[in-house]
Amino acid sequence: MSLFTDLQHLLGEHYVQSSQQVVERLTDRHRRYKGNVVAAVRPANTSEVAAVVRLCGQYAIPIVVQGGNTGLMGAATPDESGRSVLLLLDRLDRIRAIDTHNDTMTVEAGCILQNVQNTAQQAGRLFPLSLASEGSCTIGGNLGTNAGGNAVLRFGNARELTLGLEVVTAEGEVWEGLSGLRKDNTGYDLRNLYIGSEGTLGIITAATLKLYPLPNAQCTAFVAFDRLSQAVNFLSFTREAFDASLTAFELMSGPCLSLLASKLPDASQPFKTIEHAWYALIEISGHQSEADLKSLFEKVLFNALTEQSVADVLIAQSGAQREALWHLRESLSEAQARDGANAKHDISVPISRVVEFVERTDALLQQRFPGVRHFTFGHLGDGNLHYNVASPKGQSSEDFLANYAQVSAVVHDTAHALGGSISAEHGIGQRKRELMSRYKSAVELDLMQRIKHALDPHGLLNPGKVLPAKEAL
Template sequence: MKKESAIKQIKETLGPQGWSNDPDIMAPLLTDSEGGPQGNALILACPANTEEVSTVLQLCHQANIPVVPQGGNTGCCGGAIPNQTGTEVLLSLRRMNRIRDLDSTDYTLTAEAGCILHDLKHAAEEANRFFPLSLGAEGSCQIGGNLATNAGGINVLNYGNTRDLVLGLEVVLPDGTLWNGLRRLRKDNSGYDLKHLFIGSEGTLGIITAVTLKLFPLPHTSVTSCCALSNLESGLSLLAIAREYSGDQVNSFELLPRIAMEMIAKHRNDLRLPFPSDEAQWYVLMELNSSRKNDDLAALTETILEEAFTKNMITNAIIAQSEQQRNQLWSIREAAVEVQKSEGYSVSHDVAVPVSKVAELIKLTCERASELLPGIRPYPFGHVGDGNIHFNFFKPDDMTDIDFKGLTSKIHTLVYETVNELNGSISAEHGIGRAKTDELEIYRSAIEISLMKAVKETIDPSYLMNPGKVINQKT
């Protein structure tokens, strides 16, 4: 089929509400949340239902037109951005935002891929149920994007990544074939578990159109505390005793470095720092959750922190006494992300190591970065409880942005080599997108890359689904 004919039929299928090539509408969809390279697209397609997704993919397949799926476009690796050639269809799931079913007996929710995460969580709460996936972008990211990136966030310790929250999927394959795998089974060992191929595949194997998710009882109590650590290692010891004493009720365990507190003081003077005059280098935000009505988590948190004081793990601590204080502590965590944009250009990484290796990762990487560039300002923070560190770097005060940008790839190599030495991963939760395809080939074994390519070529032999992302096409 000719490309012009396919595009004409796509427009007819979707109707006037379902497509656009207006530059003003398309502009914000053509660059990602990190301000990565600007893309271009043949057309923006916004199907209203699964059948329309299927028709669009069938037409693109017949005319050999590549398709780039896009959710809320909050991804950090350029995965949802078409390339610059203007030859790809950008397919947004934004109109597919219905909740199809919520079953409070089964503890399941079935939603279309374009549902905004916040709306989906709210729908669960209305039914007295809890969907635990929680991340800073939840007001804009879509559940389809969360699935495609296997998003992590701040509740992974208790509930797992997105992958762990899925019972069934509906997917349109690259040739337009529909796979309806929307099962609600808690047990299902009938052959390969295909849904896991699509979760985390970043739109390279097909378009996720709907999902059946696991729900949980609503947490009845949450107690949030913030501690100044004696040193980095003691943060991990604190996590270990908190898990032990609470019987694994530690929901969030987030690391903040001193530089984060300094930047928050500089850029957000509306926020009150937990320990304004403290000299600690490291802080953690810890939250314990329970769905049981009679759990006294405040007393439990006090016991844990007393033990941590006695063993010299922490030098200071506060426990939020109200919802308002809890929100204030979480605002500090959110501000630790925002203020980095105000500070300027940074070289960023999203890496993971075994939890026991986090302190070693941070120390080694900081030492090596200072040898490479004296005065460099490391900013490692994030989901330390699951070994995931967002390891960012700011330039020395007396250096220009241009000179610092020139060192970007050396800094990446230094971080990834250190992560690799510690048996970690170059992408903890953000994915590979188009930003890390070369690194994936370096840091995953030849057999893993070969298996990934075999999967890709079985499902999408013409490399039409999100080309140039995750897997480099064989030349």
């Protein structure tokens, strides 16, 4: 008997595949990493996931879990050794329960995020996690990386949107922690330990998520600024003016808007010309009438315009116009891809240090790599910037990316020096794994290693991800 044969007996031949049958699953979204596996399996439920884990444990075979394969750090890509089993959770896609009195929804890890949003809406509720990849990413992956997205400012990351979990442990046991409680002070918070662990501590198979009442109205605007400091000041101003109604504050630079106009000419631009240095897409939502919310929105923006704290404003006048503005924001990655590969970074700093970070990092990179192009955008409301650096005009992307490590060191060192993080919402995976020893203290890394060993003593859950190799410590 072999592991492959035993897996077929366990799940059925149709749900156990070879590497050749799942080639598209053996590389990451950007095709930076490629792997190989003993088998790829598609269990139907939590019991089958647990049985797979127990069987792999008997063979001492590592397990890599994959959802929608939309991650950016290679966390869901197996290594090239061909020793691991790829665990695909797409069959765990049931909505188990909706409780509108408790405002919760229990869903399986393979549920597509957009399907969860739509199901909540059909029940008259809002599940606010929103990402550009929501049509293909899964809840399990969202929780594994503690996904952020466009509404973190108001609702928080995936961790804040989750009340309970169901998890298969490294021993193949099942922790049934699908509590819908908002208050439960009985011991250690295992939920928060597993969320963001990228499949290295346990396999999330289901979650109980928070729901919210659907807003009665939304107002959206595109705002222009001559200086980044004006955008930061305007964020504080809108927080005071709109309070909890402020849902999103998405920043993008003038070069980002120009890139969109160049690479996606069919996309509707908010202004006739791109003449300002910075722009923001802001949105408020609430339970008052549409007329009252719109009146408040227009009053605040008009005052800001007349006081010259903003350079220009476009307020969406229809649902279609709102969708067009959001389409611009969500198309930035595609526009960059059409321009060519670039050095991407997902950093966070305190909002009060955003201006300093951008000005300092821009200057350092121009000194060391004259002519590089900066495409900076992100979630200003929570200090998360996607700070991307492209090759100078006339230089190929391939030649420029030979300097990727040096460019990233400038970006990450500056963020770290300003009290920031080298990963805000994309996780660590394998791409940033060895950077952990540079930016995390020895005490932090030791604690993480001890937790990993306690929960996965044989190191079979997603090896080679998140934590640096011990010899690097």
